Amino acid sequence: MMKQKGIDPKTKKLYGKGGVFGNKYDSDMQVGIDRYTPILSMAISPQDKIYTWYANGTVSTGSSNDLDRDEKPVPFKLPPNRLLTDIRAIGISGSDSKVYVWYNDGALSIGGSRDLGLYRKVEWDKDGNLKQKVKLPSGKSMLNVVGIDIAKSNDHVYIWYDDGTVSSGTSLDFTYYFTGKTYSVPPGSGQTRYNIRDIGIAANDHVYAWFGNGKASSGTSTDLDQYIEPYAYSLPPQGRSGGPDDRERWFDDITLQHLLDHQAGFQRDGDQDGAMTMFNVSESALTYEQVHRHFLRTRPLRWAPGKGSSYSNHGFGLWTLIFEAATGDTYRNYAVNKYLKPMDLNGPVRPQTANNDSKDSIAHELVNGKVKPLPFKDSGLGLAAGGWTASATSLVKIMDKLDGAYTEKELMDMGWGRETRGKLHHNGLTGGGAAYVVMYPAGYKSVDGSDLSDVHIAIAANIATDTQALENLASQIALAVPKASISGNYDIWKGKPIN
Incomplete structure (x- = not known):
């Protein structure tokens, strides 16, 4: 195209x-920009000091309406392997004034206002998984969180979400005390759940909310302006660089x-x-x-x-x-007419639907060591990112058509991965399935000297799994091909060599 x-x-x-989109989405971008810049997060100390961390890597101290009244912005440190944009919310405990930092991936660090990992840094195990990760209410992720702080009276953690609900728990279990309560925001333009910059809890357990339109309010965990209706707050000059x-x-x-x-x-x-x-x-x-x-x-x-x-x-x-x-035209029509129909794959390759037929495999996931079937679902939106269903046979046919039609560089520009010696590969995941495809180039030799020239392999599984497992299996299959003495011109669909 x-x-x-x-x-x-x-x-x-x-x-x-x-x-491509021009200025079509400018207003939507501005909502996000106002929500995440210049303020990263805010929290209230047991002494009712308002701490504000900024996107430029500084922190100030002040009041709810004058964010740097007491101390102008000074630099703060992040834990290793963390970015400023990884921060989701920050809270301060009532019992010891330690600063708790929650990140978009569910990690937690504990520190001071100027060193966010002073007491506990983010840690990973040998496989690269977080050693500690927050437990969230069902159906929610950290990206749904709009504010977190800690009640000064009992150290209960309160978490507000963009669907209008609030939960309470511990620093690593956001469900421990309650989930599912709803909260209200102040009426009027500019005060919505989606432009909350952060929410804090004062020494008297009054809740303060700051919005991207420059207004703040005070109330309870379920009524954000019960005590004080929206009022203006000021922050230090940031200036665009x-x-x-x-x-x-x-x-x-x-x-x-x-x-x-x-x-x-x-x-x-x-x-x-x-x-x-x-x-x-x-x-x-x-x-x-x-x-x-x-x-x-x-x-x-x-x-x-x-x-x-x-x-x-x-x-x-x-x-x-x-x-x-x-x-x-729609992406779906383009994909069907440009690629699938010429490959005779319109039908064998199709978007996932909630109404399955005999050609569809049931998706599965592993829960507590037991295989659990999953319901079929529609995947009609965002088909460029996936949602198509296909067999391994269809995937091999697609690779056969791609090979030679595009250069290696063009395939890499389309998102394929390339290893040092030219092996091209791609993977895909759904909620209950996984696929992996690999193309070995002409002249490719394995470490043990096996000739893997022009070997193409596709694996499709109807259970959620780590694609690394499929990659390992594909490597074993590739090494078995030369030993099987299969000629390069063998047509697996016709069951015989072709001239």
Whole structure:
């Protein structure tokens, strides 16, 4: 498509003047920018000092309406392997005034206002998994959290979510005391659940909320303005640098290639349930544009485009909207007509639906050592990020068509991974399944000297598993091919060699 349209993904911008979307999503971006900049998080000490941590790496102390009244911003330290954009919320305990920091991946560190890991840093095990991770209410992630603080009277942790609910627990179990209570925000423009900058709890257990429109209120955990209606607060001048650290500039710098390389700064998946709640629509009426608008309002960019890599299904899902903007047609129609029909795969490869037939395998997951079947679901939105179903046979046919039709560089630009000696591979995951494909180039030799030239392997499993396990299996299968004396021109579909 990009070749046909004369689009260079390395220079074509996603947003702004000349970008694919132009200024269409500016207002949605601004909601997210106001929510996450210049303030990262806020908390109240047992002495009723308001601590405010900023996106430029500084912290100030003041009152609820004058955030640097007592101390102007000074630098603070992060624990190792943490970014400023990883911070989700900060709270201060009543019993010992320690600062608790919760991160987007569910990690926790404990420190002081100027050293967020002074007492406990974030730790991982030998496999790269967090040693300690927060337990959240069912159906919620840390990205749903809009505010956290600790009650000064009893050290209970209170957590507010963007669906309008609040829970209470411990620093590592957000469900320990209660879940599912609802809270209200002050009426009026600019005070919504989606532009809460943070929420704090004072020494008398009154709750304070600060919003992205420059207003604050005071109330209870379930009524954020029961005591004081919205009033203005001031913060120290921040000033836009215009440089690479300027977060407002980051959106303007995203290119299409950044999306393909998972280097746009986007994190994880879009939240369809959250988008339905935000726009008050049913699942059948939800559009991917609404999913993207919700994403921009609720998820910060993790870093400047091109400065890091973080897998994001939503980043790939955006191609659903990019295709429509560039061609006037849906991504689904383009994929079917451009690729699947010429490959005779329209039907064998199709979007997942809630109405299964005899061709569909039931998805499974492993729960407490037992295999549990999962219900079928619709995956009609964001098909550029996945949601298609196919057999391993169909995946091999797709690889056969791709091989030679695109250069190695073009395949890498599409998101394929490449190992040092030229092996290309890709994987995919669903809630209850996994797939892995690999293409060995001509002349490829294994470490033991086996000839793996032009060997293509696809594995599809109908159970959630680590794709590394499928990669290991694919390597074993590849090594078995030369020993089986299968000729390179053997047609597995016809069951005989071809001329």
